[in-house]
Amino acid sequence: xxxxxxxxxxxxxxxxxxxxxxxxxxxxxxxxxxxxxxxxxxxxxxxxxxxxxxxxxxxxxxxxxxxxxxxxxxxxxxxxxxxxxxxxxxxxxxxxxxxxxxxxxxxxxxxxxxxxxxxxxxxxxxxxxxxxxxxxxxxxxxxxxxxxxxxxxxxxxxxxxxxxxxxxxxxxxxxxxxxxxxxxxxxxxxxxxxxxxxxxxxxxxxxxxxxxxxxxxxxxxxxxxx
Numbered sequence: 001x002x003x004x005x006x007x008x009x010x011x012x013x014x015x016x017x018x019x020x021x022x023x024x025x026x027x028x029x030x031x032x033x034x035x036x037x038x039x040x041x042x043x044x045x046x047x048x049x050x051x052x053x054x055x056x057x058x059x060x061x062x063x064x065x066x067x068x069x070x071x072x073x074x075x076x077x078x079x080x081x082x083x084x085x086x087x088x089x090x091x092x093x094x095x096x097x098x099x100x101x102x103x104x105x106x107x108x109x110x111x112x113x114x115x116x117x118x119x120x121x122x123x124x125x126x127x128x129x130x131x132x133x134x135x136x137x138x139x140x141x142x143x144x145x146x147x148x149x150x151x152x153x154x155x156x157x158x159x160x161x162x163x164x165x166x167x168x169x170x171x172x173x174x175x176x177x178x179x180x181x182x183x184x185x186x187x188x189x190x191x192x193x194x195x196x197x198x199x200x201x202x203x204x205x206x207x208x209x210x211x212x213x214x215x216x217x218x219x220x221x222x223x224x225x226x
């Protein structure tokens with residue numbers, strides 16, 4: 001079991017009033033109040049429970065190293081960026097952490113944050129001007145808004161993963177790492193085939209910090225090669 005799991009403990013919280021709340025809202029709030037990862041994220045100052053997913057993935061694959069350059073796609077609200085800054089320590093190592101999202105991201109010390117679409121040419125150019133050279137890691141926790149239809153939700157999220165992969169191919173240095181959210185069942189066969197052409201190792205992992213009912217998992221691509 002991950003050592004991170006041992007540090008996360010639930011403290012039961014009861015919803016004191018349901019007045020004015022729909023049953024679905026009550027269930028969501030009750031789950032949030034009693035989610036040990038939500039509680040621990042708040043205790044550690046992380047902006048989202050998703051921070052623990054990245055911590056788990058890094059504990060297993062060791063891709064976050066002091067001094068590297070990393071790009072976080074779909075970074076809002078900033079949980080993954082916060083973890084990256086902690087591990088890379090840009091202020092003292094010369095590394096860089098760059099986050100981009102369509103939504104505004106509140107400032108994170110030692111991270112460069114961009115509000116925009118990484119698919120737009122001007123935003124890509126902005127990122128390339130910031131990095132000046134190739135990067136070590138590209139991460140993406142992007143997921144399309146779900147509509148409740150499993151196949152459609154899967155296809156939309158895979159499309160985002162493919163876009164992130166294509167961007168990663170533009171900016172990764174040899175030996176670099178790419179990580180992206182996909183849905184249960186893993187990466188689309190055609191995308192997986194293409195990824196295998198450009199990375200030495202491909203793994204699929206569902207972190208313990210992912211909710212059991214969530215269909216999400218992550219593809220980890222190691223050892224980038226043109």
